[in-house]
């Protein structure tokens with residue numbers, strides 16, 4: 001609704017088209033060595049993107065379906081805009097604001113093609129990332145009943161539904177804030193990203209590295225145009241940066257006086273995390289995503305108890321889809337079954 005003024009109806013019992021598209025892609029993601037090799041080579045030799053391996057085909061199908069959904073939404077919003085208002089209210093959705101920008105006087109004219117591309121980008125960037133993070137947050141709460149109980153106590157004590165401003169603050173519901181950020185730290189949906197050096201540079205190292213030839217180096221030279229992979233999941237979970245319990249899901253670290261070690265405080269990025277990348281191309285939707293996660297978790301955890309379907313020691317593995325998703329070891333597809341019961345009070 002906030003993105004497109006469109007009710008995808010995923011809570012209405014029928015899977016929304018958008019959800020089906022992404023699930024179909026994830027389910028098809030039984031990538032063979034050939035699939036993976038083709039995708040990797042396509043980055044360097046674009047001709048490889050025409051090789052009809054299953055995941056490239058799924059990607060093309062997904063692109064086409066997304067274009068169809070985005071086009072329908074665009075036509076509808078434009079029609080409703082011409083008729084005046086949407087649902088009796090001014091359309092303040094992301095796409096409504098974008099469409100208005102196409103007519104803005106003075107400013108740069110935004111073409112329909114650009115609006116369509118932005119919608120596709122938002123469907124991809126805003127949906128699978130947040131749904132992946134929500135899945136991980138619920139898995140961690142299911143695996144850690146004490147943390148889930150503590151969160152529920154805070155939410156029930158707060159009483160009313162938090163407003164958008166309250167959700168954006170780290171002070172209103174501090175434990176909810178800590179649970180969300182700990183989940184984003186330990187399970188960033190995008191585990192790596194790539195940047196290209198725009199100029200020659202020399203990067204100093206915080207500690208010397210021994211090369212293959214046995215030489216100790218204190219800096220790395222990077223030539224203009226070099227692609228640099230940034231392993232954000234590894235950085236977020238590094239014991240050298242976050243301390244010995246870096247790999248443990250422990251929301252309390254966000255609330256304790258010295259909970260965030262000095263080395264982690266030196267990491268730039270949103271709340272010392274690289275989950276939303278950093279620099280000029282960082283995530284535009286991070287504030288929205290965090291508030292969305294908090295809003296959904298606060299409603300769900302107050303009303304329901306989440307448990308691992310097969311007990312707290314259920315083994316989880318990563319399944320490769322558009323993004324890596326959790327699933328029970330040995331199971332097919334990209335589903336993560338949880339046992340959900342209504343919270344009846346203590």
Ligand code: HEM
Nearest residue numbers: 125126129130133190193275276277281282283284285289
């Ligand atoms: C937990 C949820 C999310 C995570 C972890 C996340 C993470 C990221 C990351 C890492 C990037 C940089 C990717 C790269 O450059 O390779 C990015 C870019 C972006 N994200 Fe998010 N994102 C999330 C949710 C959202 C939402 C909800 C929206 C929109 C409402 C959004 C909109 C965007 C856009 C438009 C970009 C491109 C920015 C640019 O290139 O200038 N994201 N996101």
